[in-house]
Amino acid sequence: MAKDEFISTGIDKLDKLLEGGTPRGFSVLILGTPGSSVEILCKQLATVGKVLYFTTEETEDEILNTISRFGWDKSNIKIVDIASEYSKAVLSSEEKRISVYKQRSKIKLKELIEIGSSGLPPTQKGAEDFLAVLSNKLKSAKYEKIIINSLDFFLSQYRQEEVIRTVHAAKISNLENKGVLFIIMTRGIHGDIFERKMEGIADCVLELEVLQKGSAFERFLAVKKMKNYAKKIGIARYIIDSDGFVLEMIERIM
Amino acid sequence: MANVLIDGLKERISNAIKINQSIGIMLPGSNYSDLVQALFEYINSKPEEAWVYVTVTKPYGTLVKQYEYLLEAKNIKFIDCISRAAGILRSDSNCIYLESPSMLEKLGLEIMNIFKEVDEDTEKFLVIDSLSNLIIYNDAEIVTEFFYHIVNRTRAKDIHTISLAIEEEGLEKHLNRLIYLNDKILKVRDSFI
Amino acid sequence: MQEEERLIVDNERCKTGIDELDIQLGGGIPTGSTVLMVGSSGSGKTTLCMQFLINGAQQGERGVFFTITEPLFKLTKNMEGFSFYDKKLVESGMVNLIDLRIISERLGLDTEKYTAEDASALLDILRDIADELNVKRLVIDSITALCYRLQTPEMIRDFIFKLGSSLAAMKCTTLLTSEVPPMTFQYSQYGIEEFISDGIMFLGDLERKGDLIRTFQIVKMRGAAHSRTKSAMSISSKSGVELAPLLKSRE
Ligand SMILES: Nc1ncnc2c1ncn2[C@@H]1O[C@H](COP(=O)(O)OP(=O)(O)OP(=O)(O)O)[C@@H](O)[C@H]1O
Numbered sequence: 170m171a172k173d174e175f176i177s178t179g180i181d182k183l184d185k186l187l188e189g190g191t192p193r194g195f196s197v198l199i200l201g202t203p204g205s206s207v208e209i210l211c212k213q214l215a216t217v218g219k220v221l222y223f224t225t226e227e228t229e230d231e232i233l234n235t236i237s238r239f240g241w242d243k244s245n246i247k248i249v250d251i252a253s254e255y256s257k258a259v260l261s262s263e264e265k266r267i268s269v270y271k272q273r274s275k276i277k278l279k280e281l282i283e284i285g286s287s288g289l290p291p292t293q294k295g296a297e298d299f300l301a302v303l304s305n306k307l308k309s310a311k312y313e314k315i316i317i318n319s320l321d322f323f324l325s326q327y328r329q330e331e332v333i334r335t336v337h338a339a340k341i342s343n344l345e346n347k348g349v350l351f352i353i354m355t356r357g358i359h360g361d362i363f364e365r366k367m368e369g370i371a372d373c374v375l376e377l378e379v380l381q382k383g384s385a386f387e388r389f390l391a392v393k394k395m396k397n398y399a400k401k402i403g404i405a406r407y408i409i410d411s412d413g414f415v416l417e418m419i420e421r422i423m
Numbered sequence: 424m425a426n427v428l429i430d431g432l433k434e435r436i437s438n439a440i441k442i443n444q445s446i447g448i449m450l451p452g453s454n455y456s457d458l459v460q461a462l463f464e465y466i467n468s469k470p471e472e473a474w475v476y477v478t479v480t481k482p483y484g485t486l487v488k489q490y491e492y493l494l495e496a497k498n499i500k501f502i503d504c505i506s507r508a509a510g511i512l513r514s515d516s517n518c519i520y521l522e523s524p525s526m527l528e529k530l531g532l533e534i535m536n537i538f539k540e541v542d543e544d545t546e547k548f549l550v551i552d553s554l555s556n557l558i559i560y561n562d563a564e565i566v567t568e569f570f571y572h573i574v575n576r577t578r579a580k581d582i583h584t585i586s587l588a589i590e591e592e593g594l595e596k597h598l599n600r601l602i603y604l605n606d607k608i609l610k611v612r613d614s615f616i
Numbered sequence: 617m618q619e620e621e622r623l624i625v626d627n628e629r630c631k632t633g634i635d636e637l638d639i640q641l642g643g644g645i646p647t648g649s650t651v652l653m654v655g656s657s658g659s660g661k662t663t664l665c666m667q668f669l670i671n672g673a674q675q676g677e678r679g680v681f682f683t684i685t686e687p688l689f690k691l692t693k694n695m696e697g698f699s700f701y702d703k704k705l706v707e708s709g710m711v712n713l714i715d716l717r718i719i720s721e722r723l724g725l726d727t728e729k730y731t732a733e734d735a736s737a738l739l740d741i742l743r744d745i746a747d748e749l750n751v752k753r754l755v756i757d758s759i760t761a762l763c764y765r766l767q768t769p770e771m772i773r774d775f776i777f778k779l780g781s782s783l784a785a786m787k788c789t790t791l792l793t794s795e796v797p798p799m800t801f802q803y804s805q806y807g808i809e810e811f812i813s814d815g816i817m818f819l820g821d822l823e824r825k826g827d828l829i830r831t832f833q834i835v836k837m838r839g840a841a842h843s844r845t846k847s848a849m850s851i852s853s854k855s856g857v858e859l860a861p862l863l864k865s866r867e
């Protein structure tokens with residue numbers, strides 16, 4: 170019964186911290202800071218269950234290589250490689266740019282006037298609409314876990330309201346699919362109000378923090394919000410070794 | 424009985440407008456519908472003339488329901504200043520709807536635009552129904568300025584005007600100032616009946 | 617003698633064809649000027665500019681309308697609602713409607729963002745097209761939308777000044793539309809468009825008894841003794857844009 174209710178995160182102690190895993194239908198916001206190795210956490214999350222993984226920073230190859238290095242299972246991951254698509258789009262538009270004058274000399278003025286007066290709608294968009302890609306893929310998803318790493322990319326390309334709308338839609342379809350949606354976002358760069366809004370939408374908020382203690386750094390994973398499970402709020406120190414995330418000292422706040 | 428009254432009104436209008444460029448008609452509210460009936464019957468009997476009727480009192484829809492022959496009349500065009508503002512949306516070939524009775528400049532433009540399309544030799548007439556209602560929707564000062572423009576412009580184009588002023592308490596002062604811009608004033612009194 | 621003098625004056629003025637406006641301008645816009653048509657959204661900039669081109673074409677002056685904000689099908693659909701809009705003048709090439717976005721797309725420019733080089737390439741094309749078509753009247757609708765595609769204030773400044781000098785070198789009379797937020801008293805979004813223009817016309821609003829009355833005012837016009845009074849403006853299917861003296865209540 171418990172197995173049905175929760176989906177394992179893929180990290181033993183994290184499941185324990187959450188008292189069984191992530192409840193089905195939950196949307197989990199993971200707030201990272203630079204140096205928290207959130208990208209490793211993402212991949213580790215992706216090793217259990219049927220997973221759809223959106224990547225905006227790393228390419229598919231990079232991800233699969235890292236997973237192999239840790240010796241994790243990668244047979245159940247489907248990766249949507251927005252990072253590669255984006256860099257291709259940027260490159261090709263750079264290529265086009267360089268040739269504006271060349272292009273100009275190739276087309277006769279009369280022809281250009283004719284094109285301009287023909288009134289056909291633009292044939293191709295300047296770049297792919299990645300937010301649309303995201304929301305379409307999310308809708309059709311039949312996966313146990315969906316990981317978006319990271320929302321930062323979309324926030325750099327689209328207005329916050331548009332992104333929020335997509336996240337909302339994703340949350341709802343995830344609820345229907347009874348999977349778990351993980352959204353990764355960097356803390357402190359999108360404005361307080363936006364962070365509050367995102368925390369409001371999420372059913373569960375995990376925060377990774379790096380604190381300096383003398384000359385060493387200590388890393389903490391905090392469960393900041395757990396909807397309907399108040400008692401699960403807690404904090405754990407973690408390190409990263411050859412097995413990935415290892416949670417050490419668990420402290421329950423409530 | 425009523426016919427005698429209507430005929431009397433028609434005759435007074437007819438006589439006055441023949442010799443004057445512009446006439447103002449002062450009347451108590453109780454005589455309003457008689458006067459309008461007289462006016463419409465008079466207009467209907469003059470198919471060779473061109474009339475523009477500005478209504479700030481009753482919606483065009485209400486007028487044509489009451490006087491069905493207006494629907495077919497070729498010699499009269501309406502400018503309805505109140506339907507749109509009241510949220511009534513209809514479109515008629517015979518009527519221009521103004522967004523609001525406070526758009527006086529636009530009203531002036533529309534009036535002159537209709538007359539622009541009329542033959543030089545056709546006799547032209549403008550009815551403003553009514554100055555008192557224009558004052559209700561606008562400041563009296565601005566209506567005075569508007570009316571002053573209209574009287575001058577219509578005079579320059581040889582257009583006759585008939586302006587109605589319904590006597591209303593509190594408005595006399597303004598109405599008197601306006602109505603005396605006309606060449607001739609007709610006073611309709613209850614006592615005539 | 618007198619007849620001849622009048623002819624010369626007429627030659628130097630580009631009649632907008634909106635009677636009251638030409639009267640206010642003392643005959644028309646001084647030929648060759650660049651005029652900024654400022655107004656908020658829906659104030660009638662596009663309509664007035666199109667009327668200017670159509671009226672010109674009826675007098676044998678060829679014109680070109682560069683649209684950036686609205687795609688052509690939308691522009692023509694809106695304009696077909698006005699009786700002044702004579703499709704035949706478009707079909708015969710007296711009025712040319714050109715979608716700048718399609719052209720920039722065709723040249724491989726990112727339609728949403730321009731670099732400085734893109735912008736000057738586009739300027740060259742604008743000029744070449746105007747030359748090729750031998751137009752006497754030119755409209756760019758809107759300059760705000762063009763600048764919106766430039767990334768930094770410096771680029772915008774630079775572009776506007778280049779545009780100004782290109783337009784000055786051309787012989788045609790130009791209307792540039794400029795969008796400003798409603799109820800503002802600035803003439804342009806970037807604060808510099810007005811320096812390259814010889815004239816500024818402002819399409820505004822005035823609240824009266826809770827209704828908004830359209831207003832029109834010539835703010836400046838180099839080389840013309842013009843009226844500076846605010847007029848009331850009307851837009852109607854039948855007559856397009858018209859002006860009338862604004863009634864001033866003592867409020
Ligand atoms: N057929 C019509 N009859 C009367 N008024 C019309 C008609 N078509 C449009 N209008 C009015 O004209 C206005 C549109 O004018 P126009 O498109 O020229 O404005 P604009 O200043 O170019 O606006 P934008 O900044 O949105 O491009 C509309 O707000 C509408 O009220």
Ligand SMILES: [Mg+2]
Pocket residue numbers: 661662663685757
């Ligand atoms: Mg426009």
